[in-house]
Amino acid sequence: MASNITNPPSTLGKYCVTLTSSLVLASLVALTVQVFYFSPIDPVILEIPSSASSPSSTKNNQLQNVIKLGEGFLKQPEDVCVDKNGVLYTATRDGWIKRMVRNENWENWKHIDSSSLLGITTSKDGGLIVCDASEGLLKVTEDGFSVILSQVNGSQLMFADDVIEASDGNIYFSVGSNKFGLHDWYLDLLEARPHGQLLKYNPTLNETVIVIDNLTFANGVALSKDEDYVVVCETWKFRCVRHWLKGIDNGKTDIFIENLPGGPDNINLAPDGSFWIALVQLTSKRLGFVHTSIVCKHLLASFPRLINLINSATKSAMVLNVGTEGNIIRKFGDNEGKVISFVTSAVEFEDHLYLGSLNSDFVGKLPLPSAE
Numbered sequence: 001m002a003s004n005i006t007n008p009p010s011t012l013g014k015y016c017v018t019l020t021s022s023l024v025l026a027s028l029v030a031l032t033v034q035v036f037y038f039s040p041i042d043p044v045i046l047e048i049p050s051s052a053s054s055p056s057s058t059k060n061n062q063l064q065n066v067i068k069l070g071e072g073f074l075k076q077p078e079d080v081c082v083d084k085n086g087v088l089y090t091a092t093r094d095g096w097i098k099r100m101v102r103n104e105n106w107e108n109w110k111h112i113d114s115s116s117l118l119g120i121t122t123s124k125d126g127g128l129i130v131c132d133a134s135e136g137l138l139k140v141t142e143d144g145f146s147v148i149l150s151q152v153n154g155s156q157l158m159f160a161d162d163v164i165e166a167s168d169g170n171i172y173f174s175v176g177s178n179k180f181g182l183h184d185w186y187l188d189l190l191e192a193r194p195h196g197q198l199l200k201y202n203p204t205l206n207e208t209v210i211v212i213d214n215l216t217f218a219n220g221v222a223l224s225k226d227e228d229y230v231v232v233c234e235t236w237k238f239r240c241v242r243h244w245l246k247g248i249d250n251g252k253t254d255i256f257i258e259n260l261p262g263g264p265d266n267i268n269l270a271p272d273g274s275f276w277i278a279l280v281q282l283t284s285k286r287l288g289f290v291h292t293s294i295v296c297k298h299l300l301a302s303f304p305r306l307i308n309l310i311n312s313a314t315k316s317a318m319v320l321n322v323g324t325e326g327n328i329i330r331k332f333g334d335n336e337g338k339v340i341s342f343v344t345s346a347v348e349f350e351d352h353l354y355l356g357s358l359n360s361d362f363v364g365k366l367p368l369p370s371a372e
């Protein structure tokens, strides 16, 4: 009889439920093992200042007035600098150093064949010093490029982020992270531990020393007008740190400005001795919980395709003008990123601000008087 060779429906149903439960349980165990055991990060909670948790609350859209220089010609120009002749330079993601002479025509200047060029600065004996997050520090002149520094204490210099040259020839530069590379920057953000450094390279002695260790993503570097201190941006800490090079505090490190309304990227000295700091939006009101949940951090680190869900940096832009006392003088933004977003650098030259961005194919130019 059929009832002797088939299970009764209720028994079959229970069997199916048990099988499904077992499969779900096994999948959950596998997912948990995958997420926690193989997670590439060892995260801690990121402290987000209230000023940065809802950055779009400030009504400030002056950056929507930027003139787009070299639109379509410049792939993700992260940093900009201007030499003493007024020539504007930027390093692009496709490995070019491009420049614009005063007539506003851009040219391909030197090709470095790297997808990891970051901070740039002019050098006092001509040419530029360029950070290559894969190769180290490069010198770029009319003759081409050469490597200035590729190793620190016997190890490859990785993730050189920004650089400035002092008048005595010493080169101060940041290392974003000693653990994660440029293309894994989001893992460093999720881990939120201090893997960054500020270093000083003395070309005469061919010696590199650590100026500040344990920075939570070391980024922009600038010297004060009198070179009595150097400032380095600590992006995941929403602050900039100052190290004294002269005076009674020589050798000491203190906080220059903190509780910034975004993560500080590049910092540049303004002609009047103040600084311009570009801020990137690291979080949003809706997604702030990601940075305070260890489980979420492991999940995102294990499934990198999800990272775009929380990447808020491409949704707005903000730059600050900060005085020598760490006081905010001016703040310009594009809250919804309508014209420019993910601004990583702001350089003042002849009453204009020049803006680099990792989400643009142009350099933004903002006339300063009309922006006030």
Ligand SMILES: [Ca+2]
Pocket (backbone or CB within 6 Å): 079, 080, 081, 119, 120, 121, 162, 163, 266
């Ligand atoms: Ca720079």
Ligand SMILES: [Ca+2]
Pocket (backbone or CB within 6 Å): 078, 118, 119, 161, 162, 219, 220, 265, 266, 344
């Ligand atoms: Ca940078």
